[in-house]
Amino acid sequence: QLQLQESGPGLEKPSETLSLTCTVSGGSINSSNYYWGWIRQPPGKGLEWIGSIYYSGSTYYNPSLKSRITISVDPSKNQFSLKLTSLTAADTAAYYCARPRTAGTTYGAFDIWGQGTMITVSS
Amino acid sequence: DIVMTQSPDSLAVSLGERATINCRSSQTVLYSSNNKNYLAWYQQKPGQPPKLLIYWASTRESGVPDRFSGSGSGTDFTLTISSLQAEDVAVYYCHQYYSSPFTFGQGTKLEIK
Secondary structure, three states, rough: OOOOEOOOEEOOOOOEHHHHHHHOOOOOOOOOOEEEEHHHHHOOOOEEEEEEEEEEOOOOOOOOOOOOOOOOOOOOOEEEEEEOOOOOOOEEEEEEEEEEEOOOOOOOOOOEOOEEEEEEEEO | OOOOOEOEEEEEEEEOEEEEEEEEEOOEEOOOOOOEEEEEEEOOOOOOOOOOEOOOOOOOOOOOOOEEEEEEOEEEEEEEEOOHHHHEEEEEEEEOOOOOOEOOOOEEEEEOO
């Protein structure tokens, strides 16, 4: 079955750029006709949708983060990625990749999630 | 942005009793053209990602026990656990996917009394 796995540095310094990758296994990003999303959760707090990307490359971003984020897809590696610039302590969170259950639209509940990767922003 | 507000923030229920969690959206999440409510419920246990329980406000995800049910329409929604089991201790979130940016409630922590 489809599985998602995030990878990232664990610790980043303030003002730096975070790069995260989500590797998809058990299915192909390119042929699946699905959107792929990023969601984050600060320690002890709630969930925040960051943005989503279609396998073709079209994106939806959360306006609150739009100036700092880039989401891209690499079908050859069956991966999609998140870049978040100008990091501050407020970006400390668990970052999840996830897929909505409805094909062809980003307007769907997320039924498949990665295990998440904890990112700490600290000098 | 659509603001999702859950109540209560925390809840303690005896084993075997009913647990009810409410979620209110700041504007409708009912899409009139297909009569579907773009509302989901998730369960999150410590150290784990959220798990989808309910989508379209009342459709149970495959494999989710039937003691979990969702109801409501428009702006007011409810997640009900009919007979609380020990493994249901978790934080529960509602989520609207009606309009971008997609937003979540603040969470409701469910414990055993």
